[in-house]
Amino acid sequence: xxxxxxxxxxxxxxxxxxxxEIRRAAQTGLxxxxxxxxxxQVPTLDDLVFLGASMSRYPLEGYREKCDTSxxxxxxxxxxxxxxKIPITIAGMSFGxxxxxxxxxxxxGASELGTSTTTGDGxxxxxxxxxxxxxxxxxxxxxxxxxxxxxxxxDAIEIVVGQGAKPGGGGMLLGQKITERVAEMRTLPEGxxxxxxxxxxxxxxxxxLAIKILELREITKWExxxxxxxxxxxPYYDTALAVKAGxxxxxxxGMQGGTAxxxxxxxxxxxxxxxxxxxxxxxALKDLDMHRKVxxxxxxxxxxxxxxxxxxxxxxxxVSIGTSALIALxxxxxxxxxxxxKLGTRAGFWEDYQDGxxxxxxxxxxxxxxxxxxxxxxxxxxxxxxxxxxxxxxxLARANGKSHVHNMEPEDLAALSVEAAAMAxxxxxxxxxxxxxx
Amino acid sequence: MSGGxxxxxLDLSQSSxxxxxxxxxxxxxxxxxxxxxxxxxxxxxxxxxxDSEIEVEVEGHTGYYCAGMNKLARVVIKGNAGQGVAxxxxxxxVRVTGxxxxxxxxxxxxxxxVVEGNAAARCGISLKGGDIVVKGNVGHMSMFMAQAGxxxxxxxAGDALGDSLYEAQIYVRGSADNLGADCVEKEMREEHxxxxxxxxxxxxxxxxxxxxxxxxxxxRALYHFKPDNVDAY
Numbered sequence: 158x159x160x161x162x163x164x165x166x167x168x169x170x171x172x173x174x175x176x177x178e179i180r181r182a183a184q185t186g187l188x189x190x191x192x193x194x195x196x197x198q199v200p201t202l203d204d205l206v207f208l209g210a211s212m213s214r215y216p217l218e219g220y221r222e223k224c225d226t227s228x229x230x231x232x233x234x235x236x237x238x239x240x241x242k243i244p245i246t247i248a249g250m251s252f253g254x255x256x257x258x259x260x261x262x263x264x265x266g267a268s269e270l271g272t273s274t275t276t277g278d279g280x281x282x283x284x285x286x287x288x289x290x291x292x293x294x295x296x297x298x299x300x301x302x303x304x305x306x307x308x309x310x311x312d313a314i315e316i317v318v319g320q321g322a323k324p325g326g327g328g329m330l331l332g333q334k335i336t337e338r339v340a341e342m343r344t345l346p347e348g349x350x351x352x353x354x355x356x357x358x359x360x361x362x363x364x365x366l367a368i369k370i371l372e373l374r375e376i377t378k379w380e381x382x383x384x385x386x387x388x389x390x391x392p393y394y395d396t397a398l399a400v401k402a403g404x405x406x407x408x409x410x411g412m413q414g415g416t417a418x419x420x421x422x423x424x425x426x427x428x429x430x431x432x433x434x435x436x437x438x439x440x441a442l443k444d445l446d447m448h449r450k451v452x453x454x455x456x457x458x459x460x461x462x463x464x465x466x467x468x469x470x471x472x473x474x475x476v477s478i479g480t481s482a483l484i485a486l487x488x489x490x491x492x493x494x495x496x497x498x499k500l501g502t503r504a505g506f507w508e509d510y511q512d513g514x515x516x517x518x519x520x521x522x523x524x525x526x527x528x529x530x531x532x533x534x535x536x537x538x539x540x541x542x543x544x545x546x547x548x549x550x551x552x553l554a555r556a557n558g559k560s561h562v563h564n565m566e567p568e569d570l571a572a573l574s575v576e577a578a579a580m581a582x583x584x585x586x587x588x589x590x591x592x593x594x595x
Numbered sequence: 596m597s598g599g600x601x602x603x604x605l606d607l608s609q610s611s612x613x614x615x616x617x618x619x620x621x622x623x624x625x626x627x628x629x630x631x632x633x634x635x636x637x638x639x640x641x642x643x644x645x646d647s648e649i650e651v652e653v654e655g656h657t658g659y660y661c662a663g664m665n666k667l668a669r670v671v672i673k674g675n676a677g678q679g680v681a682x683x684x685x686x687x688x689v690r691v692t693g694x695x696x697x698x699x700x701x702x703x704x705x706x707x708x709v710v711e712g713n714a715a716a717r718c719g720i721s722l723k724g725g726d727i728v729v730k731g732n733v734g735h736m737s738m739f740m741a742q743a744g745x746x747x748x749x750x751x752a753g754d755a756l757g758d759s760l761y762e763a764q765i766y767v768r769g770s771a772d773n774l775g776a777d778c779v780e781k782e783m784r785e786e787h788x789x790x791x792x793x794x795x796x797x798x799x800x801x802x803x804x805x806x807x808x809x810x811x812x813x814x815r816a817l818y819h820f821k822p823d824n825v826d827a828y
Contacts, residue, residue: 186822300702300721303683305644305664332819344704344723344742345761349818352759354740358720359679359698365659368639368678372660375616376644 178421189421190329192254192510192520194322194458194480195413199430201458202467204577205570206586210558217555224551225561228475230452231313231382231405234374238405239291239313239382241475242271243547244562245465248410248456248479249295249315249386251277253330253339254417254510255483256527257284258535259519262486264288265532266539270547275315275477278328278353280342281307288536293384296373298327299353301343305376313406314373315384316366318395321414321431321457323423324388328353331418333513336522366402384408388427389434389457396441396453406452408477409438413458415480417520418511431457431468433580436567439472448472449563462549469550470557470565471581478546485542486535487517601629608634612641619668624649637677642670645687659696662689665706681708684725697734700727703744709798716753719746722763728798738765739775747794749803757811761818765811766791768803779814 167173181189210216217224231238247267252260254277261284267274273291280302286292294311296303308314319325330339330351340347360369370383385399386408399407411431416424429437435455442448455468456477468476480488491504496516500509510520518529554562557569571586572578578585579592605615619630619642626648635641639658642651645668653661656674666685675693684703691699694712701717703725710718713731722741732750739755741763751769758775764787765771765778774780788805795803817824 187820300683300723303702304685304704305646305666305683308664329820346818349761350820352740354721358717358739359660359682359701365678368659372640372643372663375612375640376620376664378617378620379613 190331190418190511191421191424191508192415192417192419193424193508194415195425196508197425199412200432200574200576200580201413201430202432202464204432204573205467205581205583206573207466207470207553207557207569208571209556215558217558217560219552219555222555223560224554226547226551228452228563230454230475231384233405233451234403235313235380235382235405236378237312237380237382239273239293241273241291243543244469244475244550245270245459245543245546246272246293246454246475246477247274247482248414248477249275249277249293249317249320250479250483251279251330251417252282252285253277253279253334253343253522255519256521256530257282258527258530258532259483259486260285261288261532262530262535262539263482264292265536266482266485266543267291269536269540270543272543273312276311278330279339280304281310282342286310288532295386297353298355298357299343300358301345301353308373309377311381313382313384314377315386315408316370316373316404317386318399319388319390319410320386320416321388321410321412321428322416323419324390324428325355326419326423326427327355329418329511331511331513334511334522339522363398363402370403382406384454386410388412388414389429389431390427392429392434392437393441396438397445400442400445400447400451404451406454407438407442408454408456409434410477411435411455411457414456415483416510430580431455431459432577435468435471435473436580436582442472449474462546462551463553465546465550466553466562466565467570469562470569471567474563481542482539483519485539486519487530487538488515488519490517493517603628603630605630605632606634607632607636607638607641612638616641616643619649619651620644620646635674639677642668645670648687656693665689675712681706681725684708694731699729700725703727705744707794707797713750719744719763722746726794726797728794728800730798730800732769736775738763738778741765745790745794747791747798747808749800757813759817760811760813762813764790766808767811768807768809771809771811774811777814777817778811781810781812783808783810 228241268290274289275293291312293313297317332348382405384406385404387395389411412428452474454475455473493516515521518526570583628649632653635655637658643663646666651670653672658677660679662670669688672691676695678696679698681689682701684706686705688707690709697715698717700708702721704723708727710729714729714733716734718733718737722744724743728747735753738757742761745764748767752771754773755775757778
């Protein structure tokens with residue numbers, strides 16, 4: 158950029174990214190498939206601020222007065238609900254998309270902080286079961302590796318209807334990641350481009366789903382909490398229907414949610430931002446008198462304790478993290494800058510999770526690359542990151558005078574833009590105006 | 596059913612579904628223990644999650660997911676079965692004397708499902724290794740995305756049979772005029788004739804000639820995503 162001619166003017170409509178994509182499309186005839194999550198700018202939780210305490214509110218003492226972070230998930234019907242020490246869970250990510258070492262590291266880090274991890278498409282591995290004190294078993298349309306023994310080994314079951322990166326889309330795992338072990342777990346030929354279905358094979362719609370949930374509960378003796386995970390498509394109705402179908406927990410995943418491999422056009426152009434999804438899901442629960450009775454977990458672009466606290470203040474019971482957890486493990490680490498350059502990218506820009514060539518050894522099945530990730534050290538980094546998220550969340554809760562993180566509320570928030578005020582349903586900062594409500 | 600053994604009768608008009616299932620799912624029972632379930636009245640999720648070598652006979656029609664995720668047990672439904680009968684079966688045998696609704700045997704990893712009547716749409720969808728024998732016809736989109744295992748149809752197959760098939764095998768005695776994407780008729784070799792005969796025998800199909808069947812499988816043209824295949828997607 159140093160030798161840039163200042164008279165050159167880049168088009169907003171046809172900027173360099175757009176030109177590069179048109180050229181790539183013209184050369185290959187294929188849409189772009191990539192990992193990571195939405196990169197476009199959308200209204201986020203950053204567009205909210207906490208008001209804090211002052212004359213009219215009484216703050217709690219930092220480091221001294223207790224601010225509880227515990228969460229119980231699934232008490233609606235399950236005889237053995239999940240008890241989390243922190244309101245932050247690890248989102249579903251498959252062995253196949255991630256290396257076995259990465260799955261182990263996620264389990265180690267989460268377990269150290271007393272929270273749960275989640276399996277993904279492809280079934281449960283002994284590594285993640287062994288290293289996760291609380292493991293949520295995803296029940297997906299593909300049913301790869303699904304079996305009743307693993308179902309019973311799980312601490313909760315998450316029926317996946319969709320995910321934030323691609324509401325309405327199925328999964329894909331490209332051939333370079335379908336190694337012998339991955340292929341065997343998924344009952345597929347080695348090396349093929351594997352497609353995961355976008356609809357479940359044996360139920361259609363919430364009435365069927367209610368019966369499917371009955372079957373899962375009967376098979377697991379009504380012990381396990383049952384989550385329903387949706388991408389943020391129509392959060393009000395999706396949440397209401399999930400409650401109607403019998404969910405113990407609703408997981409709502411905004412469009413910033415990550416993926417291992419999805420069409421770029423899907424990642425960037427389908428689904429609602431997390432900020433917009435939370436209030437709609439909460440409203441559905443309140444209208445059904447189910448808020449706090451059916452728990453709400455929110456995911457999609459959660460990065461900091463501020464994001465966690467704002468999601469909880471808007472009414473979520475917990476959040477889930479995926480992309481930020483991988484970054485904590487070592488994804489996009491500048492230490493691998495030379496390797497990133499060889500792949501035509503840079504640390505901080507790496508998004509080709511589908512490719513299997515991850516220099517950090519996380520989104521790969523290549524044994525040499527996977528061995529770069531020490532699951533013990535990476536697990537420790539994740540634990541540290543979760544500690545920071547928790548401390549930050551508590552700091553903000555205390556600043557608003559709350560002795561439990563669930564006591565934060567929309568009244569503690571103001572919005573910095575008209576868009577955020579309308580989406581979050583909180584007043585525009587400096588006003589009492591909530592667009593659409595007043 | 597084996598003779599000369601104690602039969603425990605479970606009456607769904609007197610007991611709850613939970614109590615009946617809990618009894619059937621209970622800790623290891625003597626091999627061959629025999630249960631008869633009466634008055635099922637279309638109950639959903641009946642006899643699901645079984646995991647021991649027991650025999651269960653259901654006297655009447657069942658709802659969704661009967662014998663779902665079955666392992667080791669032999670379940671006979673004397674009537675019709677609703678959606679997803681024997682879904683995700685791991686092993687054992689499920690036999691239905693009447694017709695079955697959609698998604699029969701969906702995603703089954705093992706075991707044998709025998710349907711004496713007809714099967715509706717999506718029979719064997721996403722099959723992962725189980726065997727299904729349907730003595731009547733099967734509906735549209737049967738064996739969609741089936742990965743492994745076998746479907747045998749003594750009657751006709753509906754539209755889009757075997758769409759996006761992987762390594763699963765299909766044998767049809769009647770018509771299969773409309774095959775799904777990447778599903779093709781294949782040569783019937785000796786190994787296939789032997790396998791088919793064994794399945795027909797296991798399903799008690801009587802005097803049905805293997806020579807009357809045609810074999811279908813994947814052309815494997817869609818195993819790698821290519822722009823040239825866009826018309827097929």
